[in-house]
Amino acid sequence: MKIISIEEHILPQRIHAAWNASPIGAEGTDHLDQGEMGRMLEDLGDGRLALMDESGIDVQVLSVTTPALHNLEPIESINLAKDTNDLIAATIAKYPTRFQGFAVLPMAAPPEAALELQRTVEDLGFRGAMVCGRVRDKNLDHPDFIPLLRTAAERRVPLFIHPQVPQASVRADLYSGFGETVDLAFATFGLGWHYEAGIQFVRLILAGVFDRFPDLQIILGHWGEVVLFYLERLKSLARVAKLGRPIEDYFRQNLYVTPSGMWSQEYLKRAVDVVGQGRILFSSDYPYQYRPGQPGRSFLLSAELSQEAKEAFAHGNWEKLTNAGLAHPKSFA
Secondary structure: OOOEEEEEEEOOHHHHHHHHHOOOOOOOOHHHHOHHHHHHHHOOOHHHHHHHHHHOOOEEEEEEOOOOOOOOOHHHHHHHHHHHHHHHHHHHHHOOOOEEEOEOOOOOOHHHHHHHHHHHHHOOOOOOEEEOOOEOOEOOOOHHHHHHHHHHHHHOOOEEEOOOOOOHHHHHHHOOOOOHHHHHHHHHHHOHHHHHHHHHHHHHHHOOHHHHOOOOOEEEOHHHHOHHHHHHHHHHHHHOOOOOOOHHHHHHHOEEEOOOOOOOHHHHHHHHHHHOHHHEOOOOOEOOOOOOOOHHHHHHHHOOOOHHHHHHHHHHHHHHHHHHHHOOOOOOO
């Protein structure tokens, strides 16, 4: 069974260096990407391919790890985005059957972010972009990002909202008091990352973004970044929010979810119940969740899904979603 894994990260040296040179480049999370993890993130050749083979992964969709370019200055982020996307494109050209690409975008320069998405999709053949939601004090539903959201909808390519660490004031109020190491873990992979990403999707709903751009498709990792499990409660927002559709419709028509290496059959069942079998995508969150022994492939093969649904989960849903990007673009007001 062919497996296309869509949340597989890289970190070029130039971006890591830019983080280190910025007072808020990685917001204290860059040490998570050092040592062996850093080498795995940087490797775009034989080492990565060998671990893909060992894992039973046929294709990786490459993306820059969090927080990407979100905290950098506009001009610097524009140049780094172009260089990094060209690097991803060169890697795909070298190994065309093994890699695909998500664009990294200069989110601190919103008009250029929309243009870079257009360039990477039209000229480089990328399948969409990975963003980290909030850009400093601006959430993804901020009016500055409407051109980007419009471009994604018109080109019919998805935006993957990846977690990033909550802003400093939130960390101080909610994720502190247990010592530096525990505080950081609590604010990142323990919980904070996931609330941060899931809330960005809910904000897009409440801001009417999907009513304006009904073809816009969002991907959330980690089985929907918490909010998938609170849909029953979120539906009550319809009492006060003026929306074009019931809350649950946005989950079923504008959202795809991935496991991000969380091999839970219980979470898989919840995802299928909420978004449907046609909206689950495979991802292993390489290299962070890499484990020997093919746990992802074993999880997929043992899932309580029909053979047809397993094939869709493994690669078919992704191919159907991204083939939509080959259609003629639509225009939205």
